[in-house]
Amino acid sequence: MMRQAVLLVARREFIERGRSKAFLISTAFTLVLIAAIVVVPTLIGGDDATTWTLGSVGVIDGDMVSDIDALSGLDVTVVGASFDTVGAAEAALEDGDVDLVVVAGKEILTVEHTSQTLIALTTFTLESRARLDRMRELGLSESEISELNSPTYTTRTIGDVSVGPSANELIAVMGTVLLFISIITYGQWVLTGVVEEKQSRVIEVVLGAIEPRHLLAGKVLGIGGLALIQLIALLGEGFILVSAFDLVDLPATSLGAAGVIVLWFILGFALYATAYAAAGSLVDRMEDAQNAAFPLTLVLMAGYFIASFSFDTDNPILRAASLFPLFSPMAMPLRQARGDATPVEIIFAVAFMVAAIWFVIRLAGRIYTGAALRTGGKVKAREAWNSPDR
Amino acid sequence: MLAISNLYKTYGDVIALDGCTFAVEPGQLLGFLGPNGAGKTTAMRAIFNLIKPDRGSVTWRGEPIDPQIRRSFGYMPEQRGLYPKMRVKDQLVFLGRLHGMERRMANTQAALWLERLGLAERAGDRLEELSHGNQQRVQLAAAVVHDPELLVLDEPFSGLDPIGVGAMTEILSEYAARGTCVVFSSHQLDLVEDLCEDVVVINEGKVALDGAVRDLRNATDHRYLEIETSNASPDWLRGIPDTEFLSADGPTVRLKVPTDFDFAEVLRNTAGTTIERFSFLPPTLSEIFREAVGQ
Structure with missing residues (x-):
């Protein structure tokens, strides 16, 4: 019956708020916003996906085009175009229809803005082919040719210096932002929900039937469940769009990084929402709700700022914050998703957090129980704590 | 049976309950009276464990009230209120289920009550869209669903x-008639x-009177004697031994007399005035109430 009371309250919160305009509009808006963040740069930056058109007088040599294409790298596509006369090829070059023209495999025609890389690649390809032909003319065997062509050097990449963020870094940053927004938004929903029950006086009817702690638990669970589903939907949308538009390679660990965001959302929400409920129980007017919750909001934002100043790199402040329960929900997922946190750090952060949640639930539960039925102005937290009617 | 025994409750220097004791039997419709601040709301809240008394007990059928039993009680607090944005029927189903009803039963009962209170067409509206009177009706349904x-x-x-008073009266009487314990406060x-x-x-937190209204009225040591005479100046009725002259309204005089008052005392003093009509009345509840609370 106790579990049923919690579930009934949770279900009410979930359904009533899930079909509220506020939820539907904010969800739709955020879905669109994420789509915009992911997709728009791809569409605008469409010109960057370079295509070089290689012109040739006479029938174009397909092998040459595919060789240059292979050398040009992933970002560039090289296509060929054939022209009957040198004049036609020059005209096309001037009009910008082609980027470079090879005349009879001997001469390269360019214009001022022709890519130096394309010129170099074409020159290199033509010379290689010429060299190969000469070798064959000299009667060298294929094995000798292969021997001569084998590289005399090896390539070694030092360090892990990558240009642009990796997929997991992207998830870490986007995820931390989403997580913070979710905790603060839905924490405030718990806050205003508690105040609303006091302001409308329905609290006395409800508490005539069930225990205060069950009402509190149901409220946090119901709103938290809604927030969790929204968060997963938003992360899922990000994943699908990123994959669909090939923005970055999503390694298998990305799902783990997203899981980390979800885990820390659950932990962070449990802590902050319960605390928000206690703050809300101290006042009985919506106007006073934000004031009552201000210290809490401040701590939550401090945690986020510490994380946001460290979006690029790991540092000692972030490391410390990631272990401190009030800040760890914002700091730790960032480090974990980025791969900066050691397993020991993660275990300690989660353990501290679970202990803090246990502590806050007891503290907030007692304040809430002591204050929920007190109306007519603000209640001091100390008075609520010591209330004889708990 | 609900038994409230020796409840004490203080808030700082204010004594809200000071040994309050009374009981409600099944089928009884008990009026719970007292001036403002007498402790009525505190006593009612104690039944629902909304406040914890300093001392004393509240029992149901001789047992302490646990959450399971409390769920079978219905409560309409003084400060009315339901969820403003929740749909009327959803609200009743939710509260019914909090009181332990199965979903289907809660749905049926909520619909029946809305029908009975003339709100069937408003079942899907948000509470805040209803008039004040209709919100009160929903509040009653919430207490009894x-x-x-x-x-x-x-x-x-x-x-x-x-x-609304008529509808409320009918519903309270109906519940008492089918064996429910009903207690309500009123001025x-x-x-x-x-x-x-x-x-x-x-x-002041103590029970001053407890019993059947008729018995309480009869048990008083005085009656009201109303006399209508043919003479418009009834001053001759002043000063009769053991009586108190309360008021005169033209030829009608009201006296407070002992229960065993001998009407011959009046007749002895008529001095030629004709007595048109007279009656002995026990005090009204309102008068008993005022005496009991010392006002």
């Missing part, structure tokens, strides 16, 4: 129009006198 074994209502008649003593056989009056 789960068919409570004990119904406690704090000032159920306040703010109701005469039609409308005439209404209580019409509706209830039994009352409890508390003052």
Whole structure:
């Protein structure tokens, strides 16, 4: 019956708020916003996906085009175009229809803005082919040719210096932002929900039937469940769009990084929402709700700022914050998703957090129980704590 | 049976309950009276564990009230309120289920109550869209939707129009008739006198009167004697031994007399005035109430 009371309250919160305009509009808006963040740069930056058109007088040599294409790298596509006369090829070059023209495999025609890389690649390809032909003319065997062509050097990449963020870094940053927004938004929903029950006086009817702690638990669970589903939907949308538009390679660990965001959302929400409920129980007017919750909001934002100043790199402040329960929900997922946190750090952060949640639930539960039925102005937290009617 | 025994509760220097003791039997419709601040709301809240008394006990059928039992009670607090943005029927189903009803049963009962209160067409509206009177009706439905074994209502008649009072009266009587314990507080003593056989009056946290209205009225040591005479100046009725001259309204005089008053005392002093009509009346509930609370 106790579990049923919690579930009934949770279900009410979930359904009533899930079909509220506020939820539907904010969800739709955020879905669109994420789509915009992911997709728009791809569409605008469409010109960057370079295509070089290689012109040739006479029938174009397909092998040459595919060789240059292979050398040009992933970002560039090289296509060929054939022209009957040198004049036609020059005209096309001037009009910008082609980027470079090879005349009879001997001469390269360019214009001022022709890519130096394309010129170099074409020159290199033509010379290689010429060299190969000469070798064959000299009667060298294929094995000798292969021997001569084998590289005399090896390539070694030092360090892990990558240009642009990796997929997991992207998830870490986007995820931390989403997580913070979710905790603060839905924490405030718990806050205003508690105040609303006091302001409308329905609290006395409800508490005539069930225990205060069950009402509190149901409220946090119901709103938290809604927030969790929204968060997963938003992360899922990000994943699908990123994959669909090939923005970055999503390694298998990305799902783990997203899981980390979800885990820390659950932990962070449990802590902050319960605390928000206690703050809300101290006042009985919506106007006073934000004031009552201000210290809490401040701590939550401090945690986020510490994380946001460290979006690029790991540092000692972030490391410390990631272990401190009030800040760890914002700091730790960032480090974990980025791969900066050691397993020991993660275990300690989660353990501290679970202990803090246990502590806050007891503290907030007692304040809430002591204050929920007190109306007519603000209640001091100390008075609520010591209330004889708990 | 609900038994409230020796409840004490203080808030700082204020004594809210000072040994309050009374009981409500099944089928009884008990009027719970007292001036403002007498401790009525505190006593009612104690039944629902909304406050914890410093001392004393509240029992149901001789047992302490656990959450399971409490769920079978119905409560209408003095401060009315439901979820403003929740749809009316959803609200009743939710509250019914909090009181332990199965979903289907809660749905059926909620629909029946809305039908009965003339709100069937508003079932899908948000509470805040209803008029004040209709919100009061929903509040009543919220207290009874789960068919409570004990119904406690704090000032159920306040703010109701005469039609609302009629509906409320009917429902309270109906519940008492089918064996529910019903207790409600009110300041409308005439209404209580019409509706209830039994009352409890508390003052300063203590029970000042407890019993059947008729017995309480008969048990008083005085009656009211109303005399209408043919003479417009009834001063001759002043100064009769053992009586108190209360008022004169033209030829009609009201005296307070002992229960065993001998009417011959009046006849002895008529001095030629004709007595058109007279009657002995026990005090009204309102008068008993005022005496009990010392005002």
